[in-house]
Every structure is written in C-alpha cells, then in structure tokens.
Amino acid sequence: MQISDLPYPDPGVPDTRSGPRFLVWLGRGQIGGQLKSLAWGLVHFSGIAGLPYAVGLGVDAVVDRDTNRLLLVGGLLVVLGVAISVGDAMLHRTAVTNWITAAARVQQLLARRTAELGSALTRRVAAGEVVAVSTSDVEKIGWFVEAVSRFLAAVFAVVLVCVGLMFYAPELGVVVAIGVPVVALAALPLLPRATQRADVQRDKAGKATELASDTVAGLRVLRGIGGEELFLGRYREASQEVRTAAVHSARMWALISAIQVLLPGALMITVVWYGAALVLDGRIAVGELVAAFSAVATLLYPLRHFEEIAMAYSFSRPSAQRAAHVLSLTRTDAAGEGPGSAGTAQAPAPGGDLYDPGTGLLAPAGRFTAVVCGDPDLAGRLAERLGGHPVDDEAAGDGDEPSVLLGGVALDDLALDTARTLVLVQDKDPVLLSGTLRELFEVPASGAVEARDALEAAQCADVLDALLQSAPDGVLDAMDARITERGRSLSGGQRQRLALARSLVTDPEVLVLDEPTSAVDSHTEARIADGVAALRAGRTTVVMASSPLLLDRADRVVLIHDGAVAAVGTHRELLRDEPLYRAVVTRETEEEQRLARRELDRLEEALTEIEESA
Secondary structure: OOHHHOOOOOOOOOOOOOHHHHHHHHHHOOHHHHHHHHHHHHHHHHHHHHHHHHHHHHHHHHHOOOHHHHHHHHHHHHHHHHHHHHHHHHHHHHHHHHHHHHHHHHHHHHHHHHHHHHHHHHHHOOHHHHHHHHHHHHHHHHHHHHHHHHHHHHHHHHHHHHHHHHHHOHHHHHHHHHHHHHHHHOOHHHHHHHHHHHHHHHHHHHHHHHHHHHHHHOHHHHHHHOOHHHHHHHHHHHHHHHHHHHHHHHHHHHHHHHHHHHHHHHHHHHHHHHHHHHHHOOOOOHHHHHHHHHHHHHHHHHHHHHHHHHHHHHHHHHHHHHHHHHHHOOOOOOOOOOOOOOOOOOOOOOOOOEEEOOOOEEEOOOOEEEEEEOOHHHHHHHHHHHOOOOOOHHHHOOOOOOOOEEOOEEHHHOOHHHHHHHEEEEOOOOOOOOEEHHHHOOOOOOOOOOHHHHHHHOOOHHHHHHHHHHOOOOOOOHHHOEEOHHHOOOOHHHHHHHHHHHHHHHOOOEEEEEOOOOOOOHHHHHHHHHHHHHHOOOOEEEEEOOOHHHHOOOOEEEEEEOOEEEEEEOHHHHHHHOHHHHHHHHOOOHHHHHHHHHHHHHHHHHHHHHHHHO
16 A cells, blocks of 8 residues: 555454554554565665674775775675665655555544544543544554564564674674673563553643643633633643653653663673673684674664664554544444444335334424423433434443334444434534535535525524625625634524524434524524424424423424433423423422412412302
C-alpha cells in the first residue's frame, strides 16, 4: 500500500481482543511495506556495520605501506558510503510510508465505527477519550509500526558487528559480545514505571481536552452566567496537572536515555583500555584495536533504536488498547453478536408500527405519538433505542433487552443503512456542520419534502433573515449564507429549529425527536407543533416532550414511568385522569396536587349543597 493509494478500499476487521493483538493485526496487514523497509534497513545498517572493519583494514594497510590494499579499502569505503546514504533515504521513505498507512487504516476504522455508533459513542466513551484516540493515539500506533522494521535492521547490524569482531579480533570481540546485551537490556526494568507515568500523563491530558471541548461548546452559556473565569480556573488547574505529569514522565525517560549513553560509553572505555593492553602485549594489531573502537562507537547508533522501540511500544500499547476498546463497541448489545451479525433481515413493508418490547411503547403507523418521561436521561436513552442505536451499559442494565421492532422486524437485524433510512433519531443536542444552508440540507432524503417546506414547518423565517443579514455582500439567497462551526453564531433556539428542518427534509418512515422545541418560546413552539403535525401527516412521528403545547397536538400520548408504559391517551385525558402525568407536565408537587384535590372536593360539596337547597 502506497500513500497515493489511500484511503483503503476496505481497512479490514481488526483484532480488538487486546492492544498487543491489535498491533500484531495491524503489522500483518502491512507485511509488504515492512519487508521493504527491513530490506532497505539491512542495506543501511550493513554499510554502517562494515565501516569499522574497513577502517581497521585501512589502518593495517597504512602500517604495512600496502598501496594496493589501501586503494581497495578506499573503494570499499565508497561502496559502504553509497549503501549507507541510499539505504538511509529509502529506509526513511518506506518507514514513514508504513507510519502514514498504519495511521490512515486506524483512522478509517475509527471513522467507520463512529459513523456506525453515532451519538451513542459518546454515551459509552468520554468525548475527550474519543478525541485523544483519533489524534495522539493514532500517531503513537503509527510510530510503533514504523519503528519495527528499523529496529529489526538495527538488531541485524548489532549481531553482524559482534560476530564480525569475534572473527576479526576474538579477544575484544568477547568483551563486546558480553557488553552489548547488557547495554541493550539495561533499561528494561525501568520501562514499566516509565509506561505507568506516561499513562498518567495521557489520562490527565484526555481529561483536560474533554474539559476544554465542553467549555468551548458551552461558551455562550458561560458568558451569560459569568462563569468564564470559573471554568478558566478549572482548565488552568487541569493544564498544570498535565504539565506536572509530563515532567514526572520525562524524568524517567531522561534516566533511560542517560543509561543508553552512560553504558555504551563505559563499554567503549573498557574496550579501549583492554585493547591498548593487548596491543602493548603484541597480541593484536593496531588496526584491530581501531576496528574494535570504531565498532563500539558505531554501535551507539543502532543501539538507539533499542531505546526507540521500547519507548514506541510503551506509548503505543495503551494507545492501541484504547483504540481497540472503541473499535470493539458494536451496534448491538446482545451476547455473542459481533459487528457483522446484523444486516441479515429484510426491510419491513411500509406502514408498520414501531414497538419497544423493553418499555411496552407502541407508536402506531402514520400517527403523531408523544412520549412523556419524568427522567430526561431516560427519554434520551429511549430515543436512542427506538432508532436501533446502542446505549451505555450502565443504563441498559444487563443488555438482554430485545431489539425495537418496526413492522415486526427487529432493527438490530437490519443493515445499518437500512435501519437509519427507516428510523431517524434527532437527539436533544443536534450538531450543525459548517457550510452553507443549502449544504446543510444536502442529506439522504426521500425527496418528498422540499427544504423550503421544512424550514416553514420549523418556523425558521427569522433564522433565514438573520443569516442573510450576516452574509457578505453579493449573497442574495439565504440558502447560500454560511453557517459557522456548530452554528455558534446562532442562538440555541435557532440551531434547534434548523436541525428540526433538516430532519424533516429527510422524510423517514419513522422520525424520533427528543425535545425538539426545548429552546424556543411558547408562541413559536405552538406553531412548530402545528407545522410538524401537518408536514408529517400520514408518517410515523415520535416526540419525547413534556411541553403541553406539543402534547396537546399529538394523536396519542404515552406516559413512561420506571421504564415501562404507565398510561396511554390524549393529553387532555391524561391531564384529567392521571396524577403522575399531571405532575410531570404541569410540574406540580405532591403538596400542590393535594391542595388542588382538596379545593376541588370543597367545590363539589358546595355545588351539592346549592343543588339540595334549590
């Protein structure tokens, strides 16, 4: 795989059982690139390994005044120089290619899994964790994949130098052969502690990132309540914790680096001291001493790759574990089902009822159904379930609840694209992507609903005027006006109405809306309720709401209490007959309900007395 061939047509199915298994799977998928990198690494490091012997032969030729042999040594040095230069350039090229292609594969996998899980992903993994996995963790994983081939080539060079010295200068070769493994493995006992400190730093950095993203997302609200300094102080504290953890981690890696410098230096001093004694005794030639000294000096370069692979693995293993955790999340929660288990069922015939066996909620086909939950979090989880999306494990209980049915067919058994075409869920915090308003409405849709009609139903006339006023000169159509990132230039109610209009344009068979009018005024809310009911006539619509204005326009209202259907009827029927419903919708306390009942009883008694006296 070359960089020009990216993205992958199919990034494959990763092994997510553990971080190391994921790294192995990733490496197996790049065998060709790893072999190319290893081949060029062998060329590069072989040239480096041959330099000490060439220098030693050159010194011997000078001492023996052998011109022909000196010329041969010169030619050999030229060949070794070319091998080092070309090998280094191609090694860098192929290694970086491995890095980029590995990172691209992981990013593709993460993007696909994010698209599959949708908003449910952040219910199961913190937002800061998702950001860290898709950025810094991907880089660390790519770093390890890139470092493997260079490390293997460095191992070959070290072995080649040691074996060569055993034949060229056996007395010194034994010293080098004993010292090199000690130098290479000396830092291993420190790696667990260094990895632990690096994990602490990474966790704190993830929390700081999550705090920063939450602060930015709620900046408008923070300014409104004067909470900017409070959150700035919290982020400053989190940032200082990250800095302290980074310094703590860097000290351990600095110690490892110091060991990698100190021990090779001690080995070099030992070789020179012992070699000089052997030269004085006449047991080896000066050229052999020079060759041994050069060999040890040359080993400093490949030995650095031992430290690098240790660091790369220490950083990439937890990163790969986190990536594997995200990639292991599936759309279904049933035991034994994997990411490829869904998608075997045929799409149901149009006009089927939507039914949730977990709560007993039934949304008849073609009707406007409103759902009232006393717990807003329960309403959000129920909306996700109705769309066939997974929910967090804690909220879902043991995960054995059956799938939601549409026309008698389980949504979890449908292909993901099919399920999302049939049932669209708009959560209570929809996201508006930057771009023109026209681009915002370029979404998969049936084509039966025009953008203008959807904007009119969602009461977006003032939003269009505001966008047109803020648009640059020359923009005459509000549809060509640009929306800033996440719609930050708009108010909460304006963003909510644009998101509602976008959902209406898609015209799915079933539309699930979670508090679609929570940020608008009562007058606008009433008109939105009428517009949605008219535009969605004959289509199944489910709205999670507690607003009397919306509930009064619904064909039927379902009250959910303690995770199950408690009552069904129209808004006015439930308001009259169900105290629990009345408490949720009117926000009455138990004391207020008791007083209202007492006052009602008094009125009935008074009416009875009047009738009797008459």
